[in-house]
Amino acid sequence: MKCLKRRAWLAASVCAVASLLASAALAATPGPRSPVLIEAYGDSTTLGITCRDGHCGPQALNAVSYLQDELQARHGEQVRVTNYGVGNTMATQLRDGTGNRRAGPTAGLPWRERLAASPAQIVLINYGINEVMQNQTPEQFYAAETTLVKTARALGKQPVLQTANPMPDNRLNARLAAMAAMTRRVAAEQQVPLVDQFAYISALPDWKTLMSDGAHPKPDLYRLKAEQDFQVVEPLVRRLLNGTS
Numbered sequence: 264m265k266c267l268k269r270r271a272w273l274a275a276s277v278c279a280v281a282s283l284l285a286s287a288a289l290a291a292t293p294g295p296r297s298p299v300l301i302e303a304y305g306d307s308t309t310l311g312i313t314c315r316d317g318h319c320g321p322q323a324l325n326a327v328s329y330l331q332d333e334l335q336a337r338h339g340e341q342v343r344v345t346n347y348g349v350g351n352t353m354a355t356q357l358r359d360g361t362g363n364r365r366a367g368p369t370a371g372l373p374w375r376e377r378l379a380a381s382p383a384q385i386v387l388i389n390y391g392i393n394e395v396m397q398n399q400t401p402e403q404f405y406a407a408e409t410t411l412v413k414t415a416r417a418l419g420k421q422p423v424l425q426t427a428n429p430m431p432d433n434r435l436n437a438r439l440a441a442m443a444a445m446t447r448r449v450a451a452e453q454q455v456p457l458v459d460q461f462a463y464i465s466a467l468p469d470w471k472t473l474m475s476d477g478a479h480p481k482p483d484l485y486r487l488k489a490e491q492d493f494q495v496v497e498p499l500v501r502r503l504l505n506g507t508s
Contacts, residue, residue, distance in 0.1 A: 299503045300382050301334075301344040301496065303327045304357055305389030307479060308428055309348025314476040324482040329489030334500060342500055345383070353397060354390040354407035375414050385499055386420050387492070388412070391427030391442035391461075392478050395435055405445040412453045421499055424450045426461035428488065430478055431471045458495045460488055 303309050311325025331344035349362045356362040360373040378386070388411055394404045408424065415422040426443040430436045443461035450457035464470050464484070473484035480488065 296341060296504050298341045298343060299384055299500050301342070301385040301387065302381060302383040303344060303346050303348060303387040303389070305348045305387070305425070306352050306393050307348065307350035308392065309389045310346065310350055311348065311485065312350060312479045313481060314479055319476065319479065322482070324485060326485045326488040326492060329486050330492045330496065333489060333493045334497060337497060338500060338504060341504070351393055353393045353399065354388070354404060354411060355399070357390070358407050358410050374411060375418070378415060378418050378420060381420075384421060384503055385423060385496065386415050387423045387425060387496070389425040389427065391439055391446065392430065394442055395430075395438045401441045401445045404442050405449060408446060408449045409453065412449055412455055416453070416455070423456045423458065423495060423499070425458040425492070428460050428480055428484070429465050429470070431474055432477055435477070456495050456499065458491050460491060463491050464488070
């Protein structure tokens with residue numbers, strides 16, 4: 264009789280341990296991960312304009328689409344990048360909500376309100392060329408980008424700054440270099456990630472042959488820009504997917 268009781272007790276103990284182990288394994292099994300949403304803001308070089316035979320227009324092979332392809336190849340479709348580039352716009356217009364109102368349902372709102380309504384965790388910011396064309400000062404550009412970055416961080420977003428791609432016209436490019444310097448300054452002061460496209464592309468041999476006109480890259484250069492973006496953005500995406508800060 265005592266032997267039977269002991270066997271029953273051992274069986275019950277084994278079942279209890281097995282149940283605990285199964286529960287622990289179930290708890291440790293990761294559930295579906297939340298998607299990582301990225302929004303790209305900028306001018307026509309974000310939108311993806313390319314010129315050919317005197318005609319300029321947006322095309323599917325742009326830096327934002329290439330970036331999404333690379334991120335999804337690494338992490339799957341849970342990573343999505345939305346293109347909110349608008350041609351002929353500046354950072355001040357994004358800040359004030361005075362850019363093209365057709366670029367998304369909240370495009371007519373000031374930056375703070377627009378971003379407060381956004382589900383994105385990461386926002387890319389790319390300006391500088393139209394600031395040169397509209398004769399803005401580097402100081403005005405610096406102030407606008409600083410506000411964009413500070414607002415994004417206050418709303419819990421991760422801003423990523425991008426310098427503009429260079430321009431073939433040497434006179435305009437010298438002024439654009441001053442804008443790129445301001446973007447670097449904002450990134451350093453605010454301690455946010457920077458993709459220095461201006462420096463990277465300027466160092467490429469014969470980079471001017473990769474431009475479709477005086478401001479817009481050809482698809483091959485958009486792809487190279489996306490590779491630079493990927494190097495900075497992918498670690499941020501990985502941390503979000505892993506649930507680390």
